[in-house]
Amino acid sequence: MANLASEFLGIRSPNPFWLASAPPTDKAYNVNRAFEAGWGGAVWKTLGEDPPIVNVSGPRYSALHSNERRVIGFNNIELITDRPLQVNLDEMREVKRNWPDRALVASVMLPMNERVWAKYLPMIEDTGIDGFELNFGCPHGMSERGMGSAVGQVPEYIQMATEWAKAAASVPVIVKLTPNVTNILPPAKAAKDGGADAVSLINTINSIMRVDYETLTMYPTTDGMGTHGGYCGEAVKPIALNMVAEIARTADTSALPISGIGGVTDWRDAVDFLALGASNVQVCTAAMVYGFKIIDDLTDGLSRFLDGKHMSSVTELVGKAVPSVSDWQYLNLNYVEKAVINQDLCIQCGRCHVVCEDTSHQAITQTLNGKRHYEVIDEECVGCNLCVSVCPVDNCITMQQIESGIDPRTREAIDPVARNWTQHPNNPMRKDD
């Protein structure tokens, strides 16, 4: 089996799965359990100035459920650690001493004052931690006090605080980014310019889970009032993957190592992040939903996947999919695919037909000789992938390329030479040959 040993900024861990800075890493008790279960590393729950912050004693979490009550999305309003700094430092020192082969990173959130950073970072580093992660991401509570995402939304602040951290720290500094921005590249660039050794992303997304249908208040509340929380879990993964890929494929930021975060639940999610440019991944929600044991599937699945790809290390996978991410304008408009329905696998639910009929291109039949029969009408099919997306049977509908001849829909010959929008005659802004 492929060796999952990981090295991120020189920080070694037996596998690339770290627990993200979050409730699961608030105490030595939890982190010990995680390391016993096999987690490669942990980013300790964010440390702040003394006196510690105070959390609400009402609900901190809520979930978006599927119908069978599987947690798809998750939301929290917990602040940074609410324990005295020294208690955390003592425990971190002990954990690092007991688990020298695991990565232990300190997450910090401090006010925008250089002297504060210069005071605390050496104290924290003295515990023996392997690196710092600067929390510029939390969107709730702390942001109201000018920290967390309030910093992460202003590239100048990111750069400034990163510079302070780099000046005060001798171990690597990772900057954790907030997704609550319109464009992730300026914050990433600012981190780089401030001297960050890496970025980690995404932190959580501003969110309100739902309304209480009885009381018609938001849900959940503390004494009748609620506030937006940070959204995470499986549902945010696509948002995170895009931001990771953007940083990985943009010249200004592509050199920055990335720690990928956002909805990693099984090993395939890790493959997504790694292939799109992350060098390791951090996990929180899946552990909070299922417990630490999920690390077995994460490591075992990833290792077997690498074997199947004849890769001997995680490093070989990192960034493999980045070259396939592009701008829309560079997609080949001469490429043609059609959906094909495997009649042997079709269970005749009719969903492909009705969604195509109601919302798309009327390209799937309903009957043949009076019997239920679903077949793609190539003359109408634009190759949109909607039927593939809604079909309940895996691999029953597939997209297949028409490489040559006439496209039955356009009745035009398929041009084997690629042509994108920048070259298309319909584009008034096209570049002249």
Add this chain to the structure above:
Amino acid sequence: MADDAADIGSGRLGEEELKRGFSDLHEPLSRSEALIAADRCYFCYDAPCTTACPTGIDIPGFIQKIRSDNVEGSAQTILRENIMGGMCARVCPTEVLCEEACVRNTHEEKPVEIGLLQRYATDPVLASGKQLFERAPSSGKTVAVVGAGPAGLSCAHRLAMLGHDVVVFERNDKAGGLNEYGIAAYKTVDDFARREVDYILAIGGIEIRHGAVLGRDVTLDSLREDYDAVFLGIGLGAVNALEIDGAEDAAFQNAVHYIADLRQAQDLGQLPVGRRVVVIGGGMTAIDIAVQSKRLGAERVDIVYRRGAEQMGASKYEQDLAKTDGVVIRHWARPLHLQDGGVKVVEFAGTALNDTGRLEDTGETFRIEADVVFKAIGQRLADEVTNDAAGGLVINGGKIVVDETQATSIRGVWAGGDCVGGGDDLTVTAVQHGKVAAIAIDKALRK
């Protein structure tokens, strides 16, 4: 030996055992079970389950509403097409209707539990009694419905919804027909049949006159004269005879009568039960009487059917249910003689299909001793009905002939349920007949 006294006694089983045998055949779903079951529905388009439902219930539609916790909306979707959706959820042979058509069978050989989901949706409404349908403004017309069974009540309810007044003539003390008197007790426990009737009548505009028998207390001619239209949902009042000597045939108890007594019994422990029971027949009633005899404490129950398992009217599920209960099903035999000397000895002839596909005796015979013998070989129209309607109503094969709108050969008279030809003796089909007829009657009355 045949002259020994038959061993027929009550109280063969204790209270606990009876309770177990006659509790719900399928436990109702809890909310969490229902949500999981509902989530398995693919929300098919032009769904095969809906096509397979005789009443055409929008099954994916009602399941989607269960999924979104809109249980009352779900019940309305069901009851709109089938006002007896609660009973049908309990008694429909879903394994040969909606659940057989479920595309999940193709995918994983396990359909969505449509029947149980339908019960989950309809039970709360029946319990609260909340009326989900309003009556249209009065048409000033009054329709006579004969028979307060599933067909008659379905017709009456739809007519009431459409703004007509209805007078229902019913032979028995209680309304509900076979729902009240015929269905196996473990399929509809407690007083559900009565509560469902109450719910249906609560829409208003429906009067029931009990103790009225067509051909005895009222005639078709008088009804046609006194009312704007007539619907016959009279079921089948007479029991078919076996092809044996008439006196010997009379020694067979009618399964339907025994089941009616069972359904009305205050104390199941008081019912007379044979130690050894033989049932002639292959339909649902044969299974029902066999299983219930077993659950009342009969030691040995044999069903004897003149054809094979494939030809039985009872579904495979029902046949398996009987076998699980320890009932022995013997195929390819018909009764020849019954020797009644207290203990009954039934002589059977082995049967087979000949080259032309006709059933004939093989020449082999065998005997079974029994304390009680039942026949469950089907029913036909009561004689008083056939006599009353003589000359007007076209009857074929012992059943009333109707068209696709349930209209009979007599103008202004519609019919549905078990009394008409082409049916399948199912509650759900009777409900559909009543509904279709009501819509046709409404159309005719508004011309």
